[in-house]
Amino acid sequence: MDYLxxxxxxxxxxxxxxxxYKYDWKIEEAKKNILRTHTTAVSARxxxxxAQGKFKPVKYFSIDRVFRNETLDATHxxxxxxxxxxxADYDLTLGDLIGVLHQFFSKLGIKxxxxxxxxxxxxxxxxxxxxxxEGLKKWVEVGNSGVFRPEMxxxxxxxxxxSVIAWGLSLERPxxxxxxIDNIRDLIGHKVDLxxxxxxxxxxxxxxxKQ
Amino acid sequence: xxxxxxxxxxxxxxxxxxxxxxxxxxxCFDYGIELDEVTSEKLMxxxxxxxxxxxxxxxxxxxxIDVPANRQDxxxxxxxxxxxxxxxxxxxxxxxxxxVPDDGARQVLHIKAETAGVxxxxxxxxxxxVTFTQTNYDSFIELQxxxxxxxxxxxxxxxxxxxxxxxxxxxxxxxxxxxxxIKFKPLNQTKEFTAVELMQLYKxxxxxxxxxxxxxxxxxxxxxxxxxxxxxxMPPIINGEHSRISxxxxxxxxESTALDLHKAKIVLDTLVCMFSQYCAxxxxxxxxDVVQPxxxxxQYPLLPxxxxxxxxxxxxxxxxxxxxAEKLVDMLKQMSLGAKETEEGKVEVEIPxxxxxxxxxxxxxxxxxxxxxxxxxxxxxxxxxxVGEQFPLNKLTDLLRGGIAQAGFTEVLTFALCSRDDVATYxxxxxxKVPAAHIANPKTLDFQVARTTLMPGIFKTINCNKKMPLxxxxxxxxxxxxxxxxxxxxxxxxxxxxxxxxxxxxxxxxIHGLLDRIMQLLEIPPSDNNDGYQLRAxxxxxxxxxxxxxxxxxxxxxxxxxxxxxxxxxxxxxQMPCAVLEMNxxxxx
Numbered sequence: 001m002d003y004l005x006x007x008x009x010x011x012x013x014x015x016x017x018x019x020x021y022k023y024d025w026k027i028e029e030a031k032k033n034i035l036r037t038h039t040t041a042v043s044a045r046x047x048x049x050x051a052q053g054k055f056k057p058v059k060y061f062s063i064d065r066v067f068r069n070e071t072l073d074a075t076h077x078x079x080x081x082x083x084x085x086x087x088a089d090y091d092l093t094l095g096d097l098i099g100v101l102h103q104f105f106s107k108l109g110i111k112x113x114x115x116x117x118x119x120x121x122x123x124x125x126x127x128x129x130x131x132x133x134e135g136l137k138k139w140v141e142v143g144n145s146g147v148f149r150p151e152m153x154x155x156x157x158x159x160x161x162x163s164v165i166a167w168g169l170s171l172e173r174p175x176x177x178x179x180x181i182d183n184i185r186d187l188i189g190h191k192v193d194l195x196x197x198x199x200x201x202x203x204x205x206x207x208x209x210k211q
Numbered sequence: 212x213x214x215x216x217x218x219x220x221x222x223x224x225x226x227x228x229x230x231x232x233x234x235x236x237x238x239c240f241d242y243g244i245e246l247d248e249v250t251s252e253k254l255m256x257x258x259x260x261x262x263x264x265x266x267x268x269x270x271x272x273x274x275x276i277d278v279p280a281n282r283q284d285x286x287x288x289x290x291x292x293x294x295x296x297x298x299x300x301x302x303x304x305x306x307x308x309x310x311v312p313d314d315g316a317r318q319v320l321h322i323k324a325e326t327a328g329v330x331x332x333x334x335x336x337x338x339x340x341v342t343f344t345q346t347n348y349d350s351f352i353e354l355q356x357x358x359x360x361x362x363x364x365x366x367x368x369x370x371x372x373x374x375x376x377x378x379x380x381x382x383x384x385x386x387x388x389x390x391x392x393i394k395f396k397p398l399n400q401t402k403e404f405t406a407v408e409l410m411q412l413y414k415x416x417x418x419x420x421x422x423x424x425x426x427x428x429x430x431x432x433x434x435x436x437x438x439x440x441x442x443x444x445m446p447p448i449i450n451g452e453h454s455r456i457s458x459x460x461x462x463x464x465x466e467s468t469a470l471d472l473h474k475a476k477i478v479l480d481t482l483v484c485m486f487s488q489y490c491a492x493x494x495x496x497x498x499x500d501v502v503q504p505x506x507x508x509x510q511y512p513l514l515p516x517x518x519x520x521x522x523x524x525x526x527x528x529x530x531x532x533x534x535x536a537e538k539l540v541d542m543l544k545q546m547s548l549g550a551k552e553t554e555e556g557k558v559e560v561e562i563p564x565x566x567x568x569x570x571x572x573x574x575x576x577x578x579x580x581x582x583x584x585x586x587x588x589x590x591x592x593x594x595x596x597x598v599g600e601q602f603p604l605n606k607l608t609d610l611l612r613g614g615i616a617q618a619g620f621t622e623v624l625t626f627a628l629c630s631r632d633d634v635a636t637y638x639x640x641x642x643x644k645v646p647a648a649h650i651a652n653p654k655t656l657d658f659q660v661a662r663t664t665l666m667p668g669i670f671k672t673i674n675c676n677k678k679m680p681l682x683x684x685x686x687x688x689x690x691x692x693x694x695x696x697x698x699x700x701x702x703x704x705x706x707x708x709x710x711x712x713x714x715x716x717x718x719x720x721x722i723h724g725l726l727d728r729i730m731q732l733l734e735i736p737p738s739d740n741n742d743g744y745q746l747r748a749x750x751x752x753x754x755x756x757x758x759x760x761x762x763x764x765x766x767x768x769x770x771x772x773x774x775x776x777x778x779x780x781x782x783x784x785x786q787m788p789c790a791v792l793e794m795n796x797x798x799x800x
Contacts, residue, residue, distance in 0.1 A: 018571040022473040033700055035628075035650075035661070057595045065627060065690075069654055078658055079627055089595040094580055095531025099590040115585040117243030117577070119212075119279030125530075125577035127585060147529075150571055163529075165593075190625050190671035194679050197621055 003048070006155035016154040035067035039084045040122065040168065044152065047088065047164060051157040057089035063171065074183045081171035081188075092163035094125055097145055101129055101167055105142065108174070109205050114139060123166070124149050133177070140177075143169035212277045213361050214247055217288045219272040221346060225292035227301060239276065242298055243581055244285065248275040281568040283362055283481040287354040289347070290485050290565070297547045298582075304547040305494040307484050307564055309514045317500050319382040320435075320466065324504040326387040329426060330433045330446060332472040333385045334479045334511040335499040337376060338463040340491035348458040351486050358478050366422050369469040369478045370447030372435070374454035376462035379437040385468065387431035395442035397449045406432050406445060413448065422447050433468055464499075479512045480564040516549075517562040521572050529573070530580045531588055542582035543575065603800055604706055608688045611708060611796065614732045618725055620686040620710055625668025627690065628658035633667035637782035639752035646694040648702045661692035661702070665709035665793060666753075670783035673713050681787065682714035684721075688796065707770070709793040717774040717788040719758060726762065726772060726792050733799050741766035753779055754791075762794050770794025 006015075007025070014020030036042065039062050046060055063083045070076060087100060098115065105113060110131045118128040123146025130139040145167030153164060172184055185191045223229045230238065236246040250273050257265035276291070284290040297304050311317065320335045343351065355371045363369040390406035397409060404412060410427055413419040425447055426432050435443040437454075444450040446468040456463060465482060469475035483496040490496075498510040523536040534542070536552045543550035548569075549561025562569045569575060580588065601609075612622055628650070635642035647660040662668065665687050673683055690704040697703075710725050712718035730736075736743045744764040751759050751771060759773030772792045780788065 014570075016571075020570070023471060033648075033702070057597065059595060059597045059599070067628070069652065072654075077626075078654070087593055087595055089593060091528060092593055092595075093529060093531030093591070094585075095588050095591045096593040098531075098585075098588055099592045102590050103592060114240075116240050116245070117581045117585060119243075119281050121281075124571075124573045125580050125585075147573070149573060188624050188626075190623070190668055191675050192623065192672070194621060194623075194672070194676045194683070194685070197623075 003155060003157075010151045010155055016150045018151050020151070037068055038066055038168070039064055039082045040166070043084060043086050043166065044122075044156075047086070047148075047153070047158065048156045050088065055088075055159055055162060058087075060086040060088075074185075075173075075176070077172075077184050077188065080184070082168055083171055084166065084168040086164060086166045088158070088162060088164040090159075090161050090163070092147070092165050094127075094147065097127070097147065097165040097167070100165065101143070101145060104167070105129070105131065107205070110142060113142075118144065118146075120144065120146055122149055122152050123147055129167070129169075142174065143167055212245075212280055213286060213357065214275050214277050215286055215288075215291070215357060216250075216273045216275050217291065218346075219249075219274050222274060222288055222292060225288060226295060226299075235274070238295065238299075241581075241584065241586075242295065243279065244291075245277040246274060247277045249273075250275060279568075280361065283358060283477060283567075284485065284565040286357040286361070286481075287350050287485055289350060289488055290481075293488075294547055298545050300545065303544070304549075304563065304565075305488075307487065307514050308495045309498050309510075309512065310492075310495050311498045311510055317498065318376075318464065319500040319502060321382060321384045321502045322504055323384060323386040325431055326385055326433055326468075327504070329387050329429045329431055330468050330470060332469040332475055333435075333466060333501060334469075334472075334475050335383070335464065335466045335501055336479055336483050336512045337497035337499060338465065338483060338487055338490055339495075339497050340461055341463055341486070341489050342491070343458050343460070343489055345458055347486075347489055354482060354485060358481065362474055362478060366447040367425055368471040369467055369475045371465065371467045371478060371482065372444035372446060372450050373456055374443050374450065374464045374466070375456045375460045376464040377460075378454050379441060379443065379464065380439055381437060383435060383437050383443065383464075383466070385433070385435050385466070387433050389430065390432050393432055393434050393442070393445060395445070396452045397445075398452050398455055400452060406434075409445070409448070419448060435466055435468075476511070476513055477567045480514055480567070483512050484514070484563075484565050512564075514564040516564065517569075519560045519562060519569070519572055519575055520553075520557050521560055521575050522557050525572065526576055526579045529576045530583065531591060532580075532583055534583070539579060542579050545582040546578035548575065548578060604797065607796060607800060608706060611729065611732065612686075612688050615686050615688075615708070615710065615725070615729065618728055620684045620725070623669060623672045623685050623687050624689070625665070625672060625687060626657075627662055627692070629660060629662050629667050630656045631659045632782075634660060634663050638664070638666065638779055639776060648692050648694055663691050663693060665689060665691060665707050666711075666791060667783070669709055669711045669791075670779075670785060673711065673789070674784050677786070682712055682718060682721075684710070684712050686710040706796050707793055708796050709791065711789050711791050713785065713787050713789040715787060717758075717790045719772075719774050719790040722772060722790040722792045730764070735764060735799070746772065752776065762792075764794075765798055767798055769798050 009015055011021045011025040065079055066082050067079050112132040114130045115127040118126040120126045126146035128141055129143040131142045133140045148164040172187060181187055232249055239246045251271060252269035253265045256268045278285040296302050318337055322333050359366050393406035394403050396403045410423055413423055433446045441453050442451040443454050467475050467479050487494045487496050496512055500508050501511050502508045523534055523539045526539055527533050536556055536558050539558050540550040540552055543560055551559055553559055560575050631642050634647055635645050645663055647663045649660050650658055653659045669685055669687060688708045691707050692702050692704055695703040712721045730744050746760040747763050749759050749761045754773035755776050761768045762770045762772055770793050774790050
C-alpha cells in the first residue's frame with residue numbers, strides 16, 4: 001500500500017493503534033496547493049524522505065518563511081519566519097525534548113523555562129514553552145513543541161520505536177521583544193528604515209548571556 | 212484555540228475553593244489551559260462601545276480561559292469545573308449512564324431517505340426531569356453556541372436543536388422537503404412563514420445570515436416534525452417557536468443533524484454528559500431510537516466507554532520518568548480516565564465519552580505526563596550523535612551576502628507576495644506571459660501572486676527610503692517562485708540575488724563592477740566558454756534599450772543586468788535612475 005493509501009486509511013479508519021480521525025479523507029482537498037502555514041509541513045516531507053532509506057538518527061533545523069491569510073495588524077503580517085528543530089532517534093522521551101529546549105534557549109540567553117501542556121493536531125504530548133521576561137516581570141510564551149504522533153510517522157515507514165521530537169518558534173516575535181520594536185513592519189518588508197539597518201550594532205547574544 | 216468566558220465566582224463555587232488570579236492561572240497552566248484575561252461585562256462593553264455605554268453593566272469578574280481545540284468537554288463551566296476537580300483529587304469523575312426505556316415508552320426519530328442529499332445524519336437524546344437555574348440554563352445555551360462555532364464549523368458539519376419535550380408528541384421524523392412546502396412559526400416570530408420566506412427574512416439577520424448558504428440552494432431543506440406535524444426545527448437555520456425551551460423546561464429533546472456523523476456523535480455526547488448533571492437522576496441520559504432510512508435502528512446517545520491497555524513501562528519510556536503501575540493508575544484517574552491494574556502488571560485505561568480526543572495510547576501517555584507535571588520531569592540531553600551541516604544553498608547565500616555587503620551594499624528583506632502589477636505591468640511585461648503562482652483567495656492586492664523577481668520589493672524599499680542620502684545601494688538574496696509542472700506542487704523556488712544602485716546617474720558601471728566582484732568571489736572567470744561568464748546584449752522591456760544584457764554563466768542564461776526603464780521607475784514612484792543586477796545563484800552550487 002503506498003504512502004497516500006496509508007495516510008487515507010489512518011485518517012478515515014485508524015491504524016497503528018489509533019482510532020483514526022473518522023472522516024472522509026478526500027484527494028481533492030489534499031491536492032490543493034497552499035503557501036505553507038508552518039515549516040512543519042516541510043519537516044514532514046524530510047522525515048518521509050528519511051524513512052525511505054535505512055533509518056539513521058538525525059537532527060534537522062530550518063529557519064524559513066511561512067504564510068498566513070489572517071487579519072493584519074501591528075504585530076501580524078501575511079508572511080513571517082519560523083525556526084524549527086527536529087530530532088529523530090530511537091526511544092526519545094519527553095525528558096529529552098525538555099533537555100533540548102533548555103540547551104537551545106540557553107543559547108539565546110533564556111535560562112528560566114516552564115512547560116505547559118498544549119494541543120497540536122500532529123504532536124502528542126505537546127508543550128508550550130514559557131520563559132520569564134525580567135523586563136515585563138511575567139512568563140511569556142517563547143515556543144511550541146511536541147512529540148510527533150504515530151498517525152503521522154508510521155505511514156511514512158519510520159520504525160515503531162523511533163520517536164521524533166520537535167519544537168518551533170517565530171523569528172519576528174522574539175526579535176521585536178529584544179529590540180523593543182512595536183510594529184512588525186519596522187522589521188521586515190519594504191517599509192523598514194534603512195537608517196535602522198545602517199545603525200544596528202552586532203547581535204552578540206553570547207555577550208548578553210554572560211551578564 | 213477556543214476561549215470561553217466563565218463567571219469567576221460561579222467557577223470557584225463549583226471548585227469549592229477561591230483562588231487569587233495568579234493561583235488560578237497556575238492551576239490552569241499545570242492542566243494545560245490558559246487564563247487569558249480577567250475582565251467583566253462592564254469592562255468588555257467599555258472596551259467595545261465606550262465608557263458611557265458600560266454604565267450599569269454587570270461588574271462580576273469574568274475569567275476568559277483558552278482551552279485546547281480538541282476538548283469539547285471544557286467548553287462550559289460544568290465541564291471545566293468537573294475536569295479541574297478531578298485533577299485536584301476533589302472527586303471522582305461521574306459514570307455517564309444511558310437508560311433505555313421499554314418499547315413504546317422510548318422516543319423515536321425516523322430519518323427519511325430524502326435527507327441523504329442535503330444533510331444525511333441525525334442523532335438524538337432526552338434529558339429527563341431537568342432543573343435549571345438561570346445561570347446553568349444560560350450555560351446550556353452557550354455550550355451549544357460554542358460547539359456550533361468550533362467542532363461544528365459554524366453549523367456546517369453539525370447543528371444542534373433543543374426542544375421542550377412536553378410540548379411535543381413523538382414519534383419524530385427527520386425529513387427533507389421543497390422549501391415551499393415547509394411552513395411554521397420560527398423562534399421569536401408571531402406568525403408562520405414558509406421556508407422560502409424565511410430565507411428572505413433572515414438575509415438581514417446578522418446572526419442567522421451566515422448559515423443560509425448551507426441549505427439555500429438545495430432542492431429540499433431539512434426539517435424535523437413531531438407526530439402532529441409540529442415543526443421542531445429547520446436545521447441548521449432555526450428552531451420552531453412551539454417547542455422553545457426556557458429555564459422552566461423539565462424534559463428536553465435534543466436533536467442533532469449533520470454532514471459528519473462522527474462529529475454529531477461527539478457533539479451529542481458532550482452536551483448530554485455535561486448537562487445531565489442537572490437531571491433528577493444526575494448523569495443519566497435517556498436513549499432515543501433513531502431509525503435509519505433502511506429500517507435499522509440505533510439508540511443514541513452512544514456514550515461509549517472504550518479501553519486502551521498501556522503499561523507503566525511504556526509511559527516511563529515515552530515520558531522519561533519512573534513510576535509504578537499503581538502510581539500510573541492514580542495519575543490517569545486525575546485526568547478523568549478510568550484505570551486499574553491487571554494481574555499481568557498492565558494498566559487497563561477506560562476512556563469515557565467526554566474524552567473523544569483520546570485516539571491512541573500516546574494520548575494516554577500525554578495525560579499521564581500532565582498528571583506527573585511536565586515541570587517535574589527530569590531534563591536529559593538526547594544521546595543522539597550527529598554531525599551538523601548547513602544547507603548548501605543557504606551556506607552559499609550567507610557567504611555571498613557577506614561579500615556583497617563588503618562591496619558597500621545594504622541587505623533588505625522584502626515580501627515574497629505582491630500584486631500582479633508588481634511582476635508584470637509595472638515591469639512593462641504581460642501577466643499572462645509571467646510564469647507566476649497566483650493566489651486564489653488574496654485578502655488584498657498586496658498578495659495576488661508569489662514574486663517571480665526580487666525587483667519590486669527592492670524598488671518599494673527605495674521608495675520608502677527616499678530620504679536616505681544618495682547613492683542608495685541595496686541588495687537581497689532570497690527565493691522567487693515560478694510555476695513548474697515538473698514538480699509535485701506545481702511550482703519551484705529559485706534563489707536569486709538582486710542588487711540595485713539608485714543615484715543621480717544610473718551607475719551601470721557600479722552594478723557591472725558588482726557582478727564582476729561576485730564572479731570573482733565564485734571563482735568564475737570572464738570567458739566565452741562554458742566554464743566562465745559573459746554578458747550578451749538583450750532586449751527587455753523592463754530595461755532601457757541598449758543598456759541591457761543577459762548574464763551568461765557556465766553555459767546558461769542566469770539573469771539580467773541593465774539600466775531600469777524610466778516608465779518602470781515611474782510605476783514604483785522612483786525619482787532617480789537606477790541600475791539592476793538580478794540572477795539565479797543556484798547554478799553556482
